[in-house]
Amino acid sequence: MTRRPDYLAANAGRRVPMPGFVLLVHPRGDGVATMRIGITVTKKVGNAVVRNRIKRRFRALSREILPDHGWPGADHVLIGREAALTSDYAGLREHLAKALTKSRNVAPGGNRSRPKR
Template sequence: MTSRPDYLAANAGRRAPMPGFVLLVNIRDDGDDAMRIGITVTKKVGNAVVRNRIKRRFRALAREILPEHGWPGADHVLIGREAALTADWSTLREHLAKALAKSRTIAPGGNRSRPKR
């Protein structure tokens, strides 16, 4: 995913927060079964080196987990948190699989604790 409207659409979709990241899933209705991935880490998390390391970990994680557990025809967005930098690989794998399973049970617009702006 490269365009801002895609990320904004995913933000309105299903949301599954985990200790190292927040997973957003938006089911597309364009008839394309391809899974797309978007990765973002806010500037509040470390410097550029730290943010890029987290993004590299997420890309490798997505390559490993999404083909098996991802939603066909959906956009998946991982929003990195600082805990993702030091978390064990096995812990991140478990959390992503758990977040994908959790996102299947959440209604779109999901478990927001505060109202939309």
Template sequence: MEGAPLARLTLRKDYLAANAGKRAPTPGFVLLVRARGDDDATMRIGITVSKKVGNAVVRNRMKRRFRELARAILPAEGVPGADHVLIGRNSGIERDFAALKSDLSKALGKIKQ
């Protein structure tokens, strides 16, 4: 399970740039992937959950689940040298973690084609 290292997206411009990349909607989240085009193989991950999804407790729980999901799947299946953004959806709150894992794997497979 060793792949490219993971880093965090911190700047708003990076999130906006990822919005122009490939998009894979799933029941629990939307995955955006955009290749940066530099020679760095580091994968960057960004997570966003809007206030439409729920209160702060719900949003933070969802973000914790997404971070763990990214740690588990992205090093092996992610796109090296790309920015990955997970956007939380309402149906992702009660979704089983195993289902989220399979959703992320399928979404990455779709994007790699």
């Protein structure tokens, strides 16, 4: 995903927080079964080198996990946290698979502690 409106639409989807990331899943409803991935890491996490390292880890995880556990026809957004850099790869893999499983049981827009803007 590269367009801001896609990320904003995904923000209204299902939200599953995990130690190294927050997963947002938003079914597009356009009849196309392709799964799309978006990755974002804020500047609060670190400098460009740190953010890019986290994004590379997430891209590798998504290539490995999404084909088996992802939602067909949905946008998946990973929002990186600082723990993603220090966590081992196997732990992140387990957390992503668990988050995708949990996302099927979370209500759309659920798990929000802050009001919508």
